[in-house]
Ligand SMILES: Nc1ncnc2c1ncn2[C@@H]1O[C@H](COP(=O)(O)OP(=O)(O)O)[C@@H](O)[C@H]1O
């Protein structure tokens with residue numbers, strides 16, 4: 001279980017997260033929607049321990065991300081894929097995926113490579129293990145990014161707008177992989193602008209607005225006129241998304 005409790009985060013005087021409460025139970029797929037600047041990436045970075053909290057607490061299972069001694073274990077459990085392709089350019093696809101399992105989890109190289117190859121196969125990149133990131137399309141790089149996160153066998157997968165830099169065809173490639181992961185029971189926290197896709201795969205949808213969690217509802221209720229849509233900010237956001 002990931003538990004975000006009354007989390008506040010400010011940069012200087014500016015509050016970016018303002019008392020956010022959120023839980024993600026094992027097996028759940030939760031999407032985070034919200035306008036640009038609402039604090040979505042900051043929330044993901046806080047869960048990952050990349051930002052120091054200004055207040056509140058985040059627990060990943062029994063590990064508190066604010067406790068230096070617990071952070072490494074918390075991080076191992078929550079694999080993260082970011083918007084930009086942050087693969088190491090000087091390493092092959094296989095090298096990128098096996099680095100952390102070998103260095104952090106101390107897996108034998110053979111075992112790490114076998115798992116990496118199986119993951120690549122599962123995302124349709126079985127033949128690209130020896131390619132360098134620069135030789136791949138954006139969609140292929142994001143699929144490698146997903147494999148790299150999954151190679152750590154995380155309990156939770158955090159995804160921050162992993163398709164927003166991709167063209168529609170590549171977006172579809174990546175979303176297909178994520179839909180399969182969701183079906184397989186992967187626990188996911190999914191920041192996205194892909195509203196229709198979020199609707200298809202999510203158990204719950206939360207809406208962040210200016211650092212506050214305005215809505216946290218089962219997906220069906222989120223899109224209902226008496227549920228999430230009753231919030232003017234949500235209705236406005238969704239109508240804008242549909243026009244774009
Ligand atoms: N390192 C930082 N320093 C100062 N301000 C930041 C920093 N990171 C994010 N912000 C600000 O926090 C707000 C929320 O940003 P972000 O979490 O990236 O939003 P989102 O992902 O929803 O677009 C924005 O106003 C952004 O400018």
Ligand SMILES: [Mg+2]
Nearest residue numbers: 040041042161
């Ligand atoms: Mg963001």
